[in-house]
Amino acid sequence: AQxxxxxxxxxxxxxxxxxxxxxxxxxxxxxxxxxYVQYSRQRLQLLLRHIxxxxxxxxxxxxxxxxxxFHLKKPxxxxxxxxxxxxxxxxxxxxxxxxxxxxxxxxVKP
Amino acid sequence: xxxxxQTPSHQVTQMGQEVILRCVPISNHLYFYWYRQIxxxxxxxxxxxxxxxxxxxxxxxxxxxxxxxxxxSNFTLKIRxxxxxxxxxxxxxxxxDTAKHYEQYFGxxxxxxxx
Numbered sequence: 001a002q003x004x005x006x007x008x009x010x011x012x013x014x015x016x017x018x019x020x021x022x023x024x025x026x027x028x029x030x031x032x033x034x035x036y037v038q039y040s041r042q043r044l045q046l047l048l049r050h051i052x053x054x055x056x057x058x059x060x061x062x063x064x065x066x067x068x069x070f071h072l073k074k075p076x077x078x079x080x081x082x083x084x085x086x087x088x089x090x091x092x093x094x095x096x097x098x099x100x101x102x103x104x105x106x107x108v109k110p
Numbered sequence: 111x112x113x114x115x116q117t118p119s120h121q122v123t124q125m126g127q128e129v130i131l132r133c134v135p136i137s138n139h140l141y142f143y144w145y146r147q148i149x150x151x152x153x154x155x156x157x158x159x160x161x162x163x164x165x166x167x168x169x170x171x172x173x174x175x176x177x178x179x180x181x182x183s184n185f186t187l188k189i190r191x192x193x194x195x196x197x198x199x200x201x202x203x204x205x206x207d208t209a210k211h212y213e214q215y216f217g218x219x220x221x222x223x224x225x
Contacts, residue, residue: 042218
């Protein structure tokens, strides 16, 4: 069965510190991996996807198929990065439902 | 920028009652989804809908649940006889093959409380 694991419920860092939000997945095929973010009182929104290899708001994530990981990183956290972050897996575009992890709450302190 | 909208934002109902949660997807989108999130738990997929029929559903989506696209704009989730364990946040999402990588756009959610 497909599963996404985010081991940390809460991650608290100081402004300017590096951030790494962990995500591991289990799936026998070649999935698409995503990071979604939910700021306070806002809707879930896509932050980035592995196939785009992009950096959004200073965040990057590299898919490591050997370790089945898709960790989210940012070298210097900002207070506005405080939010819930969800890692999600999609088996393929034709099977579009997302399988989410439990989420990590990132708190960036001044 | 177009957004997915959901109504109501909060619904309180008694156990055994029927509820209908409403969603208006982004107008040119073709794929529609319902997810739910029980408090403190992960966001879980319920059902996907394309071309006026269910394309995939999870184990959660049993006979108590149904979806409908009654007109060109609304997408509804009906729970026939609500149980206490149906209390959750319900999210609608939509996507399109013209959206980059079939990105799913989420609504703000409906909080369902079953008493």
